[in-house]
Amino acid sequence: MFQPARKTSWIEWGFTRFNRLFLNYHFNHIKIQHPSSVPDEKTLFLINHSTWWDPLFIFYINDRLVKSDGYGMMHEEGIERFPFFRRIGAFSVNGEDRRHLVQSLQYSTRLLDEGRTVWIFPQGNEQPLEKRPLEFFSGVSYLTQRCPDINVVPVSLYYALEHTKKPNAYIRLGEALPREDYETLSRKERTQYFENRATQQLDELRKDVIEENLHAFKKL
Numbered sequence: 001m002f003q004p005a006r007k008t009s010w011i012e013w014g015f016t017r018f019n020r021l022f023l024n025y026h027f028n029h030i031k032i033q034h035p036s037s038v039p040d041e042k043t044l045f046l047i048n049h050s051t052w053w054d055p056l057f058i059f060y061i062n063d064r065l066v067k068s069d070g071y072g073m074m075h076e077e078g079i080e081r082f083p084f085f086r087r088i089g090a091f092s093v094n095g096e097d098r099r100h101l102v103q104s105l106q107y108s109t110r111l112l113d114e115g116r117t118v119w120i121f122p123q124g125n126e127q128p129l130e131k132r133p134l135e136f137f138s139g140v141s142y143l144t145q146r147c148p149d150i151n152v153v154p155v156s157l158y159y160a161l162e163h164t165k166k167p168n169a170y171i172r173l174g175e176a177l178p179r180e181d182y183e184t185l186s187r188k189e190r191t192q193y194f195e196n197r198a199t200q201q202l203d204e205l206r207k208d209v210i211e212e213n214l215h216a217f218k219k220l
Contacts (some may be wrong), residue, residue, distance in 0.1 A: 002091075005089050005090060007088065011084075012087070012131070016059075033103070038153070042113075042149065044112065045153050047193060050157070057157055057171065059088065061173070068116070072090050076100065095137060105139055105143060122140045122198070134198060134199050151175045151176040152176060158170045170217065
């Protein structure tokens, strides 16, 4: 059964502070690169999904940088195991249940129309960080067709074990993708376009980490 978000302000406040401490304890450093202006309304953020940590980083990015009224898709199984996440903006999705999926997409559409931001994993389930292709599902194209005036921003997460005991996390927020690049495309073509752009950005981030070309990154 579809489960919408049930935000509670005092729980969001408490989780924000816990999450900052939790991530900074488990990671040696968290570095981000982003454009000078990041949209904070009517925006769909597309994030690659490879680890358990990813949802916590979504919350962290929104808390420290975007500062929007953000909501995120979370697999139905995860919501059922941790219903607490509904209190900080998560809502359920199940790609194997068509009725559930449609309800989740319709809910996302309403949030975007109301000026919120929606953060999704277009791959659906976790995939190995280095796996290619990323294999996006078509829900992202559905949302851009239903909400043609929204911003679509790819977000790349990359984790690396380097010169320290703890891992490092690198984040790249891209520019909003030009609508003229995809507005005339079919749903299948749109999905492929979004996947290609997200893959390109993630691969460029990987290359920068490997080559230690990190001068444009800053610590959060």
